[in-house]
Amino acid sequence: MKEVILDCFGEACPIPLVKAQNKIKELEIGDILIVQIDHSCAMKNVPDWAREDGHNVEVEEIDDGEWEVIIEKVK
Amino acid sequence: MSQFKDTMVKISENEFYKKWLRIAWPYLTGAILLSLFQIVTLATTGNPWGVSGVFANWGAWIYEAFGGNVDKWYYFSSPGAQTTLNNGFINDSGTWRNIGIILGALLAVLLASQFKLKKLKSTKQVIAAVLGGTLMGYGARIAFGCNIGALFSGIASLSLSGWVFGAAMFIGAVIGSKLLVKFFM
Numbered sequence: 252m253k254e255v256i257l258d259c260f261g262e263a264c265p266i267p268l269v270k271a272q273n274k275i276k277e278l279e280i281g282d283i284l285i286v287q288i289d290h291s292c293a294m295k296n297v298p299d300w301a302r303e304d305g306h307n308v309e310v311e312e313i314d315d316g317e318w319e320v321i322i323e324k325v326k
Numbered sequence: 327m328s329q330f331k332d333t334m335v336k337i338s339e340n341e342f343y344k345k346w347l348r349i350a351w352p353y354l355t356g357a358i359l360l361s362l363f364q365i366v367t368l369a370t371t372g373n374p375w376g377v378s379g380v381f382a383n384w385g386a387w388i389y390e391a392f393g394g395n396v397d398k399w400y401y402f403s404s405p406g407a408q409t410t411l412n413n414g415f416i417n418d419s420g421t422w423r424n425i426g427i428i429l430g431a432l433l434a435v436l437l438a439s440q441f442k443l444k445k446l447k448s449t450k451q452v453i454a455a456v457l458g459g460t461l462m463g464y465g466a467r468i469a470f471g472c473n474i475g476a477l478f479s480g481i482a483s484l485s486l487s488g489w490v491f492g493a494a495m496f497i498g499a500v501i502g503s504k505l506l507v508k509f510f511m
Contacts, residue, residue, distance in 0.1 A: 261447040261451070265503065265506075266506070289444055291350065291440060295350065314442075315440060315442060316435070316441055
């Protein structure tokens with residue numbers, strides 16, 4: 252089980268989403284992908300996609316206007 | 327002081343604060359408000375809501391401020407466009423609406439405590455932004471409207487052109503996304 256951090260600070264939509272979708276393909280089941288974002292609409296589309304895909308998702312606010320979307324790959 | 331701090335902590339935990347100012351409103355709420363305000367816009371200014379056309383006028387006023395002249399430009403040649411330009415920056419309702427959008431967005435992000443100055447990630451990102459902005463701005467002008475003036479206001483006015491614009495914009499967005507992923511990621 253590993254944890255991968257994907258730095259998407261400064262990236263606008265849809266780049267964080269596309270990067271997260273590409274990255275999760277490289278991971279094994281049980282791995283954790285942490286997507287770091289500072290673009291508020293990525294806070295909606297990244298978790299929406301990950302939940303729809305069936306993964307476990309949590310969003311954490313780490314600073315003003317900065318979030319981490321924590322995705323556990325379950326399938 | 328500690329009492330003040332307690333109050334601040336409580337505000338950030340307050341359910342109403344979270345619901346109204348912090349968490350993004352649902353799409354449906356936004357859609358209803360946009361529809362209501364565009365009716366107000368049409369009723370008060372006599373013109374449907376538009377955004378990008380105002381920026382072209384700002385460009386013309388800046389150009390004129392440096393001694394330029396756009397009277398002979400085809401885009402500004404209509405009597406309506408000439409009247410708007412001659413009335414000046416501060417008498418244009420669209421100008422104030424756009425300033426309101428910018429200040430309103432700033433206020434919303436400050437109230438939600440989510441303001442952040444974003445760093446430029448790479449020159450590639452700068453090139454993509456400038457290129458994309460130029461294409462969108464130019465496209466909006468030759469289409470006589472952007473996704474607000476041509477699409478939203480067009481469809482709301484029961485004009486066929488709004489639907490045509492929507493279909494063309496969808497195709498453009500698909501091509502644009504493919505180019506973005508291929509060249510700028």
